[in-house]
Amino acid sequence: AQRVTQPEKLLSVFKGAPVELKCNYSYSGSPELFWYVQYSRQRLQLLLRHISRESIKGFTADLNKGETSFHLKKPFAQEEDSAMYYCALQGAQKLVFGQGTRLTINP
Amino acid sequence: GAGVSQSPSNKVTEKGKDVELRCDPISGHTALYWYRQRLGQGLEFLIYFQGNSAPDKSGLPSDRFSAERTGESVSTLTIQRTQQEDSAVYLCASSEDRGLVSDTQYFGPGTRLTVL
Numbered sequence: 001a002q003r004v005t006q007p008e009k010l011l012s013v014f015k016g017a018p019v020e021l022k023c024n025y026s027y028s029g030s031p032e033l034f035w036y037v038q039y040s041r042q043r044l045q046l047l048l049r050h051i052s053r054e055s056i057k058g059f060t061a062d063l064n065k066g067e068t069s070f071h072l073k074k075p076f077a078q079e080e081d082s083a084m085y086y087c088a089l090q091g092a093q094k095l096v097f098g099q100g101t102r103l104t105i106n107p
Numbered sequence: 108g109a110g111v112s113q114s115p116s117n118k119v120t121e122k123g124k125d126v127e128l129r130c131d132p133i134s135g136h137t138a139l140y141w142y143r144q145r146l147g148q149g150l151e152f153l154i155y156f157q158g159n160s161a162p163d164k165s166g167l168p169s170d171r172f173s174a175e176r177t178g179e180s181v182s183t184l185t186i187q188r189t190q191q192e193d194s195a196v197y198l199c200a201s202s203e204d205r206g207l208v209s210d211t212q213y214f215g216p217g218t219r220l221t222v223l
Contacts, residue, residue: 004149043110044150044198044214086150094163095140095212099149 002027002091006098013077014106021072021101023061023087032090033070035061036097039083047072047085057081077105109133111215113199119221120189128184128218132201139182140212141174142198150198156182189222196220 003026013019025031035047048056050063050070061072070087082105087098112131120126132139141153152166156176167173171189176182186193196219200212 006149009147043216044200046211049211088150094152094155094166095142095150096152097142097150099147 002089002094002096004087004089004096004098006085006087006101008101009099010102010104012104012106015079016076019072019074019077019081019103019105021085021087021103023070023072023098025068025070025087025089027068027089027091029091031063031065031070033061033063034088034090034095035059035070035072036086036088037083038086044086079105079107081105111199111201111213113197113215113218115218116216117219117221119223121223122191123188125185125187126189126220128186128197128220130182130184130199130201130215132180132182132199133213136201136203136213137179138202138210138212139176140200140202141182141184142200143168143195144198144217145195153184153197186220189220191222194220194222 005024007022033050036044037047038044059074061070063070084100084102086100088095114129137158139156142150143153144150154174155163171187174184196217198217199215202210202212
């Protein structure tokens with residue numbers, strides 16, 4: 001079975017502080033993992049995928065197969081990072097999403 | 108170019124009525140997905156269309172839910188005899204489906220369904 005767990009529904013940090021949004025997964029195969037983001041009044045969009053090993057808007061995420069985690073990190077949070085973040089796992093074309101974490105960056 | 112569009116943006120209906128939700132995918136995208144998002148919860152997969160293949164309906168919660176797709180274009184999600192627990196945002200997404208597992212899905216703005 002595929003499962004994605006985001007343990008924090010809400011996360012609040014101050015501007016300039018480091019951010020880490022946690023994501024753990026359960027999947028028997030080789031996982032394809034993603035982070036999607038939804039800014040206020042905008043549609044859900046892809047932020048980054050583990051296979052690309054890229055940094056988008058200062059965010060990075062490393063797949064840790066031993067810990068079955070794919071945490072999203074940014075060293076210095078900015079106010080425009082406030083949004084809803086979803087971790088997702090793709091298996092057999094179906095994206096399985098976590099419940100999301102609402103990140104609020106305080107000035 | 109135009110992204111994925113959905114209509115209506117909001118729908119309020121009475122319990123027991125049927126509703127139809129529409130999705131227009133990005134032109135050229137052969138794969139189309141429907142998801143449901145209940146308040147405070149994650150996105151729940153409903154159904155997946157890929158080209159001319161039989162759709163993957165494994166996520167449909169009951170036989171009151173059905174979906175159709177016309178060729179590689181418009182899709183409609185129909186909910187019969189709506190119940191209050193059907194209240195949610197229904198999201199549609201499309202992708203190129205080049206046979207790569209990690210094809211990016213592009214999401215529509217969603218339809219907010221409220222069943223009174």
